Amino acid sequence: xxxxxxxxxxxxxxxxxxxxxxxxxxxxxxxxxxxxxxxxxxxxxxxxxxxxxxxxxxxxxxxxxxxxxxxxxxxxxxxxxxxxxxxxxxxxxxxxxxxxxxxxxxxxxxxxxxxxxxxxxxxxxxxxxxxxxxxxxxxxxxxxxxxxxxxxxxxxxxxxxxxxxxxxxxxxxxxxxxxxxxxxxxxxxxxxxxxxxxxxxxxxxxxxxxxxxxxxxxxxxxxxxxxxxxxxxxxxxxxxxxxxxxxxxxxxxxxxxxxxxxxxxxxxxxxxxxxxxxxxxxxxxxxxxxxxxxxxxxxxxxxxxxxxxxxxxxxxxxxxxxxxxxxxxxxxxxxxxxxxxxxxxxxxxxxxxxxxxxxxxxxxxxxxxxxxxxxxxxxxxxxxxxxxxxxxxxxxxxxxxxxxxxxxxxxxxxxxxxxxxxxxxxxxxxxxxxxxxxxxxxxxxxxxxxxxxxxxxxxxxxxxxxxxxxxxxxxxxxxxxxxxxxxxxxxxxxxxxxxxxxxxxxxxxxxxxxxxxxxxxxxxxxxxxxxxxxxxxxxxxxxxxxxxxxxxxxxxxxxxxxxxxxxxxxxxxxxxxxxxxxxxxxxxxxxxxxxxxxxxxxxxxxxxxxxxxxxxxxxxxxxxxxxxxxxxxxxxxxxxxxxxxxxxxxxxxxxxxxxxxxxxxxxxxxxxxxxxxxxxxxxxxxxxxxxxxxxxxxxxxxxxxxxxxxxxxxxxxxxxxxxxxxxxxxxxxxxxxxxxxxxxxxxxxxxxxxxxxxxxxxxxxxxxxxxxxxxxxxxxxxxxxxxxxxxxxxxxxxxxxxxxxxxxxxxxxxxxxxxxxxxxxxxxxxxxxxxxxxxxxxxxxxxxxxxxxxxxxxxxxxxxxxxxxxxxxxxxxxxxxxxxxxxxxxxxxxxxxxxxxxxxxxxxxxxxxxxxxxxxxxxxxxxxxxxxxxxxxxxxxxxxxxxx
Numbered sequence: 024x025x026x027x028x029x030x031x032x033x034x035x036x037x038x039x040x041x042x043x044x045x046x047x048x049x050x051x052x053x054x055x056x057x058x059x060x061x062x063x064x065x066x067x068x069x070x071x072x073x074x075x076x077x078x079x080x081x082x083x084x085x086x087x088x089x090x091x092x093x094x095x096x097x098x099x100x101x102x103x104x105x106x107x108x109x110x111x112x113x114x115x116x117x118x119x120x121x122x123x124x125x126x127x128x129x130x131x132x133x134x135x136x137x138x139x140x141x142x143x144x145x146x147x148x149x150x151x152x153x154x155x156x157x158x159x160x161x162x163x164x165x166x167x168x169x170x171x172x173x174x175x176x177x178x179x180x181x182x183x184x185x186x187x188x189x190x191x192x193x194x195x196x197x198x199x200x201x202x203x204x205x206x207x208x209x210x211x212x213x214x215x216x217x218x219x220x221x222x223x224x225x226x227x228x229x230x231x232x233x234x235x236x237x238x239x240x241x242x243x244x245x246x247x248x249x250x251x252x253x254x255x256x257x258x259x260x261x262x263x264x265x266x267x268x269x270x271x272x273x274x275x276x277x278x279x280x281x282x283x284x285x286x287x288x289x290x291x292x293x294x295x296x297x298x299x300x301x302x303x304x305x306x307x308x309x310x311x312x313x314x315x316x317x318x319x320x321x322x323x324x325x326x327x328x329x330x331x332x333x334x335x336x337x338x339x340x341x342x343x344x345x346x347x348x349x350x351x352x353x354x355x356x357x358x359x360x361x362x363x364x365x366x367x368x369x370x371x372x373x374x375x376x377x378x379x380x381x382x383x384x385x386x387x388x389x390x391x392x393x394x395x396x397x398x399x400x401x402x403x404x405x406x407x408x409x410x411x412x413x414x415x416x417x418x419x420x421x422x423x424x425x426x427x428x429x430x431x432x433x434x435x436x437x438x439x440x441x442x443x444x445x446x447x448x449x450x451x452x453x454x455x456x457x458x459x460x461x462x463x464x465x466x467x468x469x470x471x472x473x474x475x476x477x478x479x480x481x482x483x484x485x486x487x488x489x490x491x492x493x494x495x496x497x498x499x500x501x502x503x504x505x506x507x508x509x510x511x512x513x514x515x516x517x518x519x520x521x522x523x524x525x526x527x528x529x530x531x532x533x534x535x536x537x538x539x540x541x542x543x544x545x546x547x548x549x550x551x552x553x554x555x556x557x558x559x560x561x562x563x564x565x566x567x568x569x570x571x572x573x574x575x576x577x578x579x580x581x582x583x584x585x586x587x588x589x590x591x592x593x594x595x596x597x598x599x600x601x602x603x604x605x606x607x608x609x610x611x612x613x614x615x616x617x618x619x620x621x622x623x624x625x626x627x628x629x630x631x632x633x634x635x636x637x638x639x640x641x642x643x644x645x646x647x648x649x650x651x652x653x654x655x656x657x658x659x660x661x662x663x664x665x666x667x668x669x670x671x672x673x674x675x676x677x678x679x680x681x682x683x684x685x686x687x688x689x690x691x692x693x694x695x696x697x698x699x700x701x702x703x704x705x706x707x708x709x710x711x712x713x714x715x716x717x718x719x720x721x722x723x724x725x726x727x728x729x730x731x732x733x734x735x736x737x738x739x740x741x742x743x744x745x746x747x748x749x750x751x752x753x754x755x756x757x758x759x760x761x762x763x764x765x766x767x768x769x770x771x772x773x774x775x776x777x778x779x780x781x782x783x784x785x786x787x788x789x790x791x792x793x794x795x796x797x798x799x800x801x802x803x804x805x806x807x808x809x810x811x812x813x814x815x816x817x818x819x820x821x822x823x824x825x826x827x828x829x830x831x832x833x834x835x836x837x838x839x840x841x842x843x844x845x846x847x848x849x850x851x852x853x854x855x856x857x858x859x860x861x862x863x864x865x866x867x868x869x870x871x872x873x874x875x876x877x878x879x880x881x882x883x884x885x886x887x888x889x890x891x892x893x894x895x896x897x898x899x900x901x902x903x904x905x906x907x908x909x910x911x912x913x914x915x916x917x918x919x920x921x922x923x924x925x926x927x928x929x930x931x932x933x934x935x936x937x938x939x940x941x942x943x944x945x946x947x948x949x950x951x952x953x954x955x956x957x958x959x960x961x962x963x964x965x966x967x968x969x970x971x
Contacts, residue, residue, distance in 0.1 A: 117197025127190065265412075359837075375408070454526075577611035795825065
């Protein structure tokens with residue numbers, strides 16, 4: 024029976040489900056509506072800068088915001104729709120293994136029942152006329168028959184065990200491989216379709232939280248395809264086989280036991296619905312906290328420089344409060360649901376034994392076999408129903424994982440099925456484009472999709488020819504950046520047309536169009552990799568000669584002075600480089616494309632005077648090469664940078680007010696003249712302020728870069744020593760005292776007492792159940808029917824008491840440990856983020872400490888350490904179960920108990936090997952996933968640059 028008691032496992036709580044449409048992101052912006060939206064600002068901030076639309080050109084009517092729909096759930100068939108023939112074969116083999124593994128358990132129940140009958144049916148009646156020798160001979164004969172039958176049954180049981188081992192091996196291996204294959208496919212497709220969405224799609228998303236949501240969805244899909252899927256098939260097959268065997272051996276007793284199933288189903292349904300609702304809220308709240316972390320880590324230097332650590336930590340802590348509350352409610356409800364389920368099962372045991380007693384008491388015949396009811400027969404039916412009903416509970420983690428995966432897949436297919444108007448996913452049948460000779464805008468009217476009530480461009484018309492140096496100027500809010508966004512085809516105009524080479528831009532492939540355009544934004548976007556890798560992103564297939572030429576044209580001479588040259592790691596967002604250096608790398612990346620046009624979106628506005636002059640010299644050097652044939656389109660706030668432009672367009676509130684070169688426009692003394700005069704009048708005051716600002720900026724830059732340089736020098740000088748120290752620190756981390764971890768729960772220490780007591784009661788339930796089982800079996804062999812009836816009535820009452828105790832213990836233990844675990848998780852996450860803030864700048868320049876990796880680590884580290892509370896609950900329950908079980912075992916038969924103890928080392932070694940394999944695989948997976956997460960984070964956060 025100990026074998027059957029080992030079937031008890033903790034039911035896992037399903038993964039959290041995130042909302043499909045997160046709230047809009049809040050960014051800081053300095054410019055107005057058009058520039059803010061073109062650079063990815065949120066609609067909330069755009070509202071601060073918006074201007075009233077003109078009365079003669081009413082904006083389209085704003086639709087009322089619809090009620091936020093619940094996340095769509097994909098069908099199970101659609102979840103598996105990306106499976107190919109090889110993956111289907113792996114799934115089929117794994118499914119057969121899982122079915123075999125599940126069916127083997129009811130078969131063992133049948134053999135176990137036969138063992139009971141073999142021990143009880145070989146007794147010999149003794150008559151008064153028989154001599155002692157005759158009685159002994161008959162006893163020996165009966166014993167011999169019993170031993171032969173038991174040997175046969177033992178061999179049968181061993182064969183079933185070998186088959187179970189083979190089936191379990193197939194199950195585990197195949198579902199692991201299937202999960203890896205499917206998750207990799209989903210990950211690649213998800214990444215691809217997200218990057219191919221229109222820029223307007225990103226405008227309506229909280230981009231900072233999007234990478235974490237994508238990764239969470241993929242984790243849920245992988246979780247559903249892996250072990251939990253196999254365990255679900257195993258549990259389902261065991262459930263079907265168990266009930267089939269039970270009804271085959273005796274449908275009358277089996278039917279009575281089925282009376283408990285509706286009660287179990289109601290409890291599971293209520294618990295599942297409650298947990299799902301809490302998970303939706305909890306994951307939504309943590310998505311907000313994750314967005315705060317992403318923003319902080321990407322702007323680490325800015326946060327530290329302005330002393331904003333406390334403010335960001337408070338914002339992060341506030342976002343975690345709701346997550347903590349949802350987790351606590353989740354713990355209590357799950358504990359109550361699990362306790363209720365086991366209580367109903369125990370009630371069913373009592374009912375089955377009581378009904379079996381009435382059958383035997385009344386000498387009724389088993390209608391399924393035509394023979395009298397035997398104790399072994401009743402016990403086999405009981406255990407088959409026991410396993411079948413228990414497997415209903417084991418289905419819970421698999422069902423929750425599948426439901427979570429379907430929710431995640433619903434979001435995946437929602438994005439996949441979304442057909443971008445600008446981008447093209449799949450085979451693009453539009454015209455190809457080798458080069459661009461001319462851009463034209465004709466009567467263009469444009470509203471940003473995120474703010475359709477604000478008109479940005481109002482009947483704008485202009486033309487740009489290749490080989491020209493064109494500048495677009497105007498006050499903030501005039502629509503300068505929007506013009507460039509339309510030329511890049513980040514958006515399509517609401518009315519009017521954008522022509523390329525005299526044809527509508529929409530007739531050309533978007534990728535081909537952007538391949539002809541080099542783009543450099545106000546804030547240069549660099550990825551967390553080497554300088555060479557960042558430049559090669561402009562044209563991965565470029566030759567070495569083209570690479571060298573682009574670097575020379577962009578004046579990247581400073582790279583030769585770096586220790587690693589072009590292999591120098593630039594850090595997250597290029598944090599290890601100055602603004603001018605980053606901008607020149609971005610220009611080199613754009614030049615490597617050998618594009619027809621180079622777009623410069625205020626490429627020098629965010630730089631100091633020295634860096635601005637250097638970048639302007641680089642731009643002038645590029646434009647002065649007559650054989651280049653490249654057109655340069657500049658959006659400029661500082662008019663001093665556009666004096667040499669061949670053509671200047673002046674915009675005001677989305678309309679073209681005048682155009683010409685610098686001299687012509689100055690002679691007109693119109694809008695351009697007024698802009699120049701305004702800037703020149705304040706130039707002296709600005710210069711004085713710039714001198715002071717430059718001095719402060721240089722000192723701050725030197726201080727920050729000094730830390731980075733110092734860290735790099737130390738790493739190079741003491742590389743071996745630091746590696747040894749790092750190894751020691753890693754080893755030390757694995758030896759953290761338990762008291763230090765539990766100190767994070769100091770305010771909640773009073774909850775440890777009821778939590779431990781509840782776990783002890785919960786753990787003792789199964790060993791105490793064996794007392795009732797043994798008592799019931801002994802009662803069945805008694806010849807005195809009244810004594811049998813009295814004993815079985817008492818045992819049935821004992822089952823009821825055990826069930827109630829299990830309900831109480833499970834609710835208290837899971838609820839209290841949820842309080843402890845959620846409190847520890849919240850404090851750990853805040854403390855880890857605090858520690859990240861306290862690190863020197865060189866720490867964040869390390870390739871292993873990019874924002875994406877640190878954000879993922881922040882999520883995983885705290886969660887894994889917080890599982891300490893769950894492990895304490897599991898250990899307390901296991902300790903209680905072991906102590907109570909050993910006490911009862913030695914009390915009944917110490918010889919048999921010692922024999923069974925001899926098998927414990929074998930099970931320990933087997934479990935240790937299994938854990939080592941799983942931990943090794945998990946470590947490798949985590950390292951690979953962390954790198955992949957960083958790539959996703961960089962790409963999604965800078966989707967506009969990636970698409971350009």
